[in-house]
Amino acid sequence: MNLIFAITIGVLFGSGAMLMLKADLLRVVVGLVLVSNAAALTVIASGLTRGAAPIEPLPPGKPVADPLTQAMTLTALVIGFAVTALLLALVYRVYETHRSVDLDDLSRAEATSGAELGREPLEREDEREELEV
Amino acid sequence: MSLLLAPLCVLWPAAAVLALADGRRRAVGWSTVAILGVAFVLLVLLAVRIVAEGPVELVGGGWPIDVGIRLRADALGASMAAVSVFVVLAALAQDVAAGTSARLLPALMLFLALGLTGLFLTGDVFNFYVFFELAMISAYALSAAEGGPRTTGGALIFAVVNLLGSFIFLIAVAALYRTTGTLEMVAVAERAAEIDPNTAILIAVSFFVAFGVKLGLFPFHFWLPAIYGSAPPAVAAVLAGALANIGAYGLLRFGGGLLPREVELGEVVLIALGSASIIYGAIQAIGRRDGREVLAYSAIGHAGYVIVALGIGGPVAISAAVLFTVVNALGKGLLFLVVDLRGPLVGAAFAVGAFSVAGVPPMAGFFGKAALFEAGIEAGSVAIVVLLFVGGALTFVYLFQAYQQAHWRPSPDDSRPPASRGARLLPALLAVLILAIGLWPEPLLALADQAGSDLTAGSARP
Numbered sequence: 001m002n003l004i005f006a007i008t009i010g011v012l013f014g015s016g017a018m019l020m021l022k023a024d025l026l027r028v029v030v031g032l033v034l035v036s037n038a039a040a041l042t043v044i045a046s047g048l049t050r051g052a053a054p055i056e057p058l059p060p061g062k063p064v065a066d067p068l069t070q071a072m073t074l075t076a077l078v079i080g081f082a083v084t085a086l087l088l089a090l091v092y093r094v095y096e097t098h099r100s101v102d103l104d105d106l107s108r109a110e111a112t113s114g115a116e117l118g119r120e121p122l123e124r125e126d127e128r129e130e131l132e133v
Numbered sequence: 134m135s136l137l138l139a140p141l142c143v144l145w146p147a148a149a150v151l152a153l154a155d156g157r158r159r160a161v162g163w164s165t166v167a168i169l170g171v172a173f174v175l176l177v178l179l180a181v182r183i184v185a186e187g188p189v190e191l192v193g194g195g196w197p198i199d200v201g202i203r204l205r206a207d208a209l210g211a212s213m214a215a216v217s218v219f220v221v222l223a224a225l226a227q228d229v230a231a232g233t234s235a236r237l238l239p240a241l242m243l244f245l246a247l248g249l250t251g252l253f254l255t256g257d258v259f260n261f262y263v264f265f266e267l268a269m270i271s272a273y274a275l276s277a278a279e280g281g282p283r284t285t286g287g288a289l290i291f292a293v294v295n296l297l298g299s300f301i302f303l304i305a306v307a308a309l310y311r312t313t314g315t316l317e318m319v320a321v322a323e324r325a326a327e328i329d330p331n332t333a334i335l336i337a338v339s340f341f342v343a344f345g346v347k348l349g350l351f352p353f354h355f356w357l358p359a360i361y362g363s364a365p366p367a368v369a370a371v372l373a374g375a376l377a378n379i380g381a382y383g384l385l386r387f388g389g390g391l392l393p394r395e396v397e398l399g400e401v402v403l404i405a406l407g408s409a410s411i412i413y414g415a416i417q418a419i420g421r422r423d424g425r426e427v428l429a430y431s432a433i434g435h436a437g438y439v440i441v442a443l444g445i446g447g448p449v450a451i452s453a454a455v456l457f458t459v460v461n462a463l464g465k466g467l468l469f470l471v472v473d474l475r476g477p478l479v480g481a482a483f484a485v486g487a488f489s490v491a492g493v494p495p496m497a498g499f500f501g502k503a504a505l506f507e508a509g510i511e512a513g514s515v516a517i518v519v520l521l522f523v524g525g526a527l528t529f530v531y532l533f534q535a536y537q538q539a540h541w542r543p544s545p546d547d548s549r550p551p552a553s554r555g556a557r558l559l560p561a562l563l564a565v566l567i568l569a570i571g572l573w574p575e576p577l578l579a580l581a582d583q584a585g586s587d588l589t590a591g592s593a594r595p
Contacts, residue, residue, distance in 0.1 A: 020293065032296055039300040039307075046311035069310070072259050076303060079266045083296055086270060090277055090289050097282040106286060 005045040012038035025091045025101040032087065036080035043073045136179050137191045137204050140172045140214075140250050148243035156239040162229035165239035169222040169246055176218055176250065180211040184579055188587065190256065203317060205256030209455055209584035212577075213382045214253035216459045220374035220466040221246045223563055227470050228367035230555030235278035242371070245271035249375060253382060258306050258316045265302070265379065269295055272376050279365045287363035294356040298346030305339035308332070309391075322391050337395035340387045348380025348436040351410035361429035366473050369425070373432050374466025381439045381458040388443055389451055389588045396443060403444030408520050410437030415527035419534070424472040427535045428465070431490070434524065435461050438505060441520070445512045452585025453504035459577065460501040463567055464490040468532075471560045472539070478561045480540040485564035487532035489571070492525050497570035500578065 012034050019031025047069030052059045054067040095101050098109055147168045154161045183189060188207040192198055206214075225242045233239065248268025255261050273295075277288035310316055312332055313324040325333065342353070349357040361369050388396045396403065414434025418427045438461075442454035467486035471479050485496060492502030502525055509517040570577060 020297070025289065028293055032293060035297060035300050039303040042304045043307040043310075046307040068316075069307075072307075072310075075259075075263060079263070079270075082270060083266075083292075086273055087289075087292060087296075090273075090285060090292065093277070093280075093285050094282075094289065097285065110283065110286070 001048060002045070005041065005048065009038050009041050009045065012041065023103040025094060025103065029084065029087045029091060033080070033084055036076075036083070040073050040076045040080065043069055043076055135189075135191050136175065136182060137189050137206055137254060140175045140179070140218075141247065141254075143168060143172050143175065144243055144247040144250060148240055148247055151243060152237065152240040154240070156236050157233050159229070162225075162233055162239050165243060166222065166226045166229055168243065169218065169225060172246060172250065173215065173218045173222055176211065176215040179206060180208070180215050180580060183208055183211050184576075184583060202260055203256040204254055205318070206254045207584065207587045208580050209382070209385060209588060210253040212455060212459055212580045212584060213378050214250050216462050217249045217253070217375040217378050218246050220462055221249070221371055223466060223559065224367040224370040224374070224470060227370075227556060227559045228365075230559055231553060235280075238275065238278050238367075241271045241275045241278065244268075245275065245371065245375070249379070252379065256318050258309060258318060258321060260316075262299075262303055262306055266299060268376065268379065269299060272372065275368045275371065276360055276364045278368070281363075283363045284365075287360040290356050291360040295346060298343045298353075301339050301346075302343035305336050305343060308336045308339070312336070318386070318391060325392055326394065333392060333395055334398065337388070337392045337399070340383070340392070341399075344380045344383035344387070346380075347383065348377055348439070349433050350380070350436045350440060351406055351413050351433065354410070354414075354433045354436075357433060358426060358429040361432065361469075362423070362425045366470055369428075370466045370469035373428070373469050374462040377432065377436070377465075378458060378462055380436070381454070384439065384443055385451060385454060385588065389446070393446075393589075397446060400444045400446065403440050404517070407437040407440030407442075407444060410434060410440065411520060411524040412437075415524060415531065418531040419527065421531075422538060424535045424539055425469075427531055428468055428472060431528065431531065432465060434528070435465070435490070438521075438524070441517065442505060442508055445508050445514075445517070446589075447508070447511070448582075448585040448589045449504075449511050450508035450585075451588050452581040452583075453501070453508040455584045456504045456577065456581035457501035459581070460497040460567075460570070461490060463563070463570070464496075464498050467560055467563045467567065470563070472535075474556065474560070475539075476557050478557045480536075482560035482564040483536055483540065485567055486560075487529075487536055489567050491529040491532055493529070495568065495571040497567045497574065497577075499571060500574045504581070 016031045016034030016038060019027045019034065022028060022031070047066035049063065049066050051063035051065040054064040058064055091101055094106065098106055100106065151161060151165055156162060156165070179189065183206060188205060191204045192201040193204065194201050221242055225239060228238060245268050248264045248271060251264030252261050252268060255264060273288060273292040276291055277285050309321060312328045313321050315321055315324065328336070346353040361372065364372065411434050414430045414432070414437065418430035418434065421427045421430060438457055439454050442450045442457065464486050467482060468490065471483045471486065489496035489498035492498045502521070505521055506518060509521055
C-alpha cells in the first residue's frame with residue numbers, strides 16, 4: 001500500500017512540477033493543483049494504518065484507523081481549493097489586461113510598453129529574465 | 134479571556150465584518166487601524182508577561198492536554214508576533230492616511246495580521262500550516278489588490294512560487310507526523326532525536342526549502358525582486374517587514390527548536406548559503422538605481438544573516454538572530470514606506486531607516502548587528518566576522534547611494550507631488566521609534582535573550 005501511495009504521489013508531484021514550468025498560465029495553475037493534491041495525498045499516507053473506521057462507538061479491542069490525518073487532509077483540500085480560486089482570478093485579470101495567458105506574450109507586451117515609456121531596453125531585458133524564471 | 138487568545142479574538146471577527154465594508158471610506162480605514170492597534174497592545178502585554186513569567190499555554194476547547202489543539206507563546210513567538218503586527222499597523226495607517234485605493238485592502242491587512250499572530254502563537258505544527266496559509270493567501274490578494282498589469286504579473290509569480298513552498302512545507306509536516314506520531318511542537322522536539330537520521334535529514338531539508346522560499350534566501354530568491362518592485366509601497370512594507378518574519382521564525386522554530394541535530398549537521402551548508410545570500414544581495418543592490426530594487430536585493434542579503442546565525446547555533450547566536458530579525462523588520466518596513474515619497478521629513482525618515490538597517494548607532498539596527506558580531510566572535514570564526522563587517526559596509530554603501538539618488542539629486546522628470554502631511558508624519562514617527570529603541574534597547578534585549586535560551590533549552594533536554 002505504501003508503495004502504491006509513494007508512486008502515485010511521485011507521479012502527481014512530477015507532472016505538477018512539469019506543468020508549472022510551462023509558459024501557459026492556466027497550465028501553471030493546473031500544475032499547482034496537482035502538487036497540492038500530491039501534498040494532500042502525502043498527509044493521508046502519513047496515517048496509513050489498518051483498522052476499523054474511527055466512528056463512535058468504537059469496536060472494542062480492535063485497532064481503529066487514524067482519524068487525525070483525515071481531518072488534516074480535509075483542511076488541506078479546502079485551503080488548496082481557496083488558493084486555486086484566487087490563482088484563477090489572478091490569471092483572469094491577466095487575461096483581461098493582456099488578452100493572453102501566455103507568459104512569453106506578457107513579457108513581450110511589457111517590453112514594448114516599457115520602450116514606449118522611454119525606459120532603457122536593457123533594464124527591461126533584465127526584468128524580463130526575472131519574470132521568466 | 135486569556136491574554137493568549139485575546140489578540141486572535143479581536144482580529145478574527147473584525148476582519149470578517151470589515152471585509153464586507155468599503156475600505157476606501159476613511160471611517161472604515163481608521164477603525165481597522167484602531168483594531169490593529171488594540172491587537173498590538175495586547176501582544177505587547179503578552180510579551181511583557183512572558184518575560185516576567187515564562188511561556189504561556191492554552192489548550193483549545195477545554196480538551197485535555199495532548200488531545201486539544203494547543204496555543205503556546207514563548208519569547209520568540211511573542212516578539213515576532215508583536216513586531217509583525219506593528220509593521221502591518223504602520224503600513225495600514227500610512228496607506229489610510231494617503232487614501233486607500235483598493236476596497237479590500239484594510240480587511241486583507243487584518244486577515245494577514247490574524248494569520249501572522251496565529252502562526253507565531255500556535256504550539257501545533259498543523260495549526261501553524263493553517264495560519265500560515267491564511268497569512269499567505271491574504272498576502273497574495275494584497276499584492277494584487279492595486280490592479281495594474283505589472284502588479285498582477287508580479288503577484289502571480291509571488292503566489293505560484295510561494296504556494297509551491299507551502300506544499301513542500303505540508304509534505305514535510307506529514308512526514309514529521311508519520312515519524313513522530315504527534316503534531317505538538319513540544320512533543321515533536323522531544324521525539325525528534327529518535328527519528329531515523331536519513332529521514333530526519335530529508336524532513337529538515339524540506340522545511341529549509343519551504344522557509345528559504347518565504348524568506349527569499351539566495352537560491353530561492355528569484356521571485357522577490359519582481360513583487361517587491363511592483364507592489365504598492367504599503368504592501369511591499371508588509372511583505373518585507375512582516376511576512377518575511379515567517380521565514381525567519383520558521384527556520385528558528387523548526388530548525389533550532391525541533392530539529393537541532395540536523396541543523397548542526399548542516400552547519401557548513403547553512404553558513405555557506407547565508408554568506409552567498411549576503412554577498413549576492415549586496416552586490417546586486419549596489420548595481421541598481423531604482424530605490425525599490427535596491428531594497429528588494431537588500432532583503433535577500435539580510436535573509437542571509439539569519440541563516441548564518443542559525444548555522445553558528447547556541448543561545449547567543451539564536452538570540453542574535455531574533456534581535457536582528459525584529460530590528461531589521463522595523464527598518465525595512467520604514468524604508469519601503471518612504472522610498473516612493475518626496476518632501477520634508479521623509480528624507481530624514483529614510484536616513485534613519487537606512488542607518489538602522491546598516492547597523493549604525495544609535496539606531497535600533499546597531500544592536501542586531503552587534504549581537505551578530507558577538508555570536509561570530511564567540512564561534513571563534515574570523516571568516517564570519519569579516520563577512521559580517523563586509524556585509525554591513527556594503528549595506529551602508531548601497532543604502533546611501535539610494536538616499537543620494539532620491540533626495541539629493543532633483544531629477545527634472547520627477548513630477549510627483551510631495552506626499553500629504555499624514556503620509557509624511559507617520560514614517561517620521563516610526564523613525565523616532567527606531568531611534569528610541571536604539572537608545573533604550575534593554576526590553577528588546579531581554580526578550581531576545583529569553584527567546585535564545587528558550588529555544589536552545591528545548592533542544593538540549595533529551
